[in-house]
Amino acid sequence: MAQSRDSGNPFAEAGELDNPFQDPAVIQHRPSPQYATLDVYNPFEAREPPPAYETPAPAPAPLPPPSAPPLQSSRKLSPTEPKNYGSYSTQASAAAATAELLKKQEELNRKAEELDRRERELQHAALGGTATRQNNWPPLPSFCPVQPCFFQDISMEIPQEFQKTVSTMYYLWMCSTLVLLLNFLACLASFCVDPNNGAGFGLSILWALIFTPCSFVCWYRPMYKAFRSDSSFNFFVFFFIFFAQDVLYVLQAIGIPGWGFSGWISALVVLKANTAVAVLMLLVALFFTGIAVLGIVMLKRIHSLYRRTGASFQKAQQEFAAGVFSNPAVRTAAANAAAGAAENAFRAP
Template sequence: MAQSQDGGNPFAEPGELDNPFQDPAVIQHRPSPHYATLDVYNPFETREPPPTYEPPAPASLPPPSAPSQSSRKLSPTEPKNYGSYSTQASAAAATAELLKKQEELNRKAEELDRRERELQHAALGGTATRQNNWPPLPSFCPVQPCFFQDISMEIPQEFQKTVSTMYYLWMCSTLALLLNFFACLASFCVESSNGSGFGLSFLWVLLFTPCSFVCWYRPMYKAFRSDSSFNFFIFFFIFFAQDVLFVLQAIGNPGWGFSGWISAMVLLKTNVAVAVLMMLVALFFTGIAVLGIVMLQRIHSLYRRTGASFQKAQQEFAAGVFSNPAVRTAAANAAAGAAENAFRAP
């Protein structure tokens, strides 16, 4: 096969062009200013050339319309609309109801925890294995605690605050008696005729401190612990007398061993410093008397809501007396002695 003289394609068929780049299919896809890119070129597909690239025309803005009521900007002085009053009130009522239910559930959970602790103590042996913890005395002291007291475990949740307040009232009354002793001692130091009052103040400290705890605080504690009508009646009777005593302590007649208002006024002419100390003690006694009256009324209102009654107190007293082993033993011995005497009689 003869080679072309002009350097053409030796493999070309007769009638074909010597230069393959002069092919019309190639020439029509050459870059030109009418095309944006060459990415549309596909040598295996014959199609019409794409249209000339033209940038899109900017979209025309819609005509301005009047602002709607919802998108309108409010003025600073114009009130905002947060919904109807009825909707807000119903939402607030629903929230308050949920909070109330949550508090009730928390209270019930605490009550269940307390009862669970009581059952655990009972499973370990009940009160026999429970050690007394009051008064809190060191281990080396020859006198050991006489009572067990745990307000958070033994007292129901709704009465714990009341019992704690009464415990603090007893502590304040004991502190007031101690301050009264020191005030009477100071009064005796500046006025020798006040010796009887100083002696009585020492007696009141030794007498009223344990008796008040045993006679009215412990019955109140046991009444709330076991809902005992009998203990409630004991508490009301004795604590009423205690409130009368608080008032007498605040008054402070000379010679009674109380640093009340009258004793302080009498000593004001002799020694001002001691009279001021006695006035502070009298103020302390007055606050305790007021708090005692308020707590007596509060506990009485709680007592009326528990459903206690005098008949229930009588039943508890009878059950307690007949369940006492010493009483049963004494009754059995008396019955046996009476029967023996009856048989011996002619």
């Protein structure tokens, strides 16, 4: 114990040397050729230079198999060479299939709209009873002794695809009525300027009183009923009468003097007598021309719609016969005529 205390290491064991450099852990790290340190490094010692850097030789590229065909995508197309998007027959068949699907979709939409219209009509009838079918045209006040004569509801009775056409024809009839009233005023002004135009003024009153109700009953109502119930007979009535109406529109636009129409010729004749009256008659002639053009366009349009419905003259004849024989008055008259003929046959000697 005293020896360890004299050596200066109070924690050393007896018989152990008081030299830290004798520790085996220190001894194994002494300078050696395998473990170089700064003490043994000699910068002036001749050493062999390191070998020069050599680029490694590239590995040979693997050869493609002889049986592999060349890829089609590696070939570049020329700017003028068309790309191959598929055969023409495949594209044509796909386009035909798409067109057929669109046509079926339109047909289904039309049938759905027709069913919806009928459902709304039945709902209106169920909610209001017979009150919903009361006549509502012309819209007259309740205190008027003359009551409405027709029932008209384009949004409820006409299919969705034909509502715009029917509404346009209704506005055409209203415009023609207003122009007839303006024609009456223009003829009145012309009669005030020149008393020799009295015949034209009288005819303008007659045309306004006759054409206004007759045009509504003779061509608008058949057109309305034709689109409402897809009636071939009403279509034929409309085409026949409205064609005559278009001819009359053209005559009104021409304005033959003495016929009661303030057309172009009548306005030019009055231009020499009074400029203001001539301007009014020219305005009426312009309105007559616009109505004539619109009437011809709508006639062609309705005729194209009629041809798409698959109607025919034979169908119109069948509808006419069914309508005539279903009329109670016609059946009663036919029965009376047959009974009278039979009675006369038995009384004959």
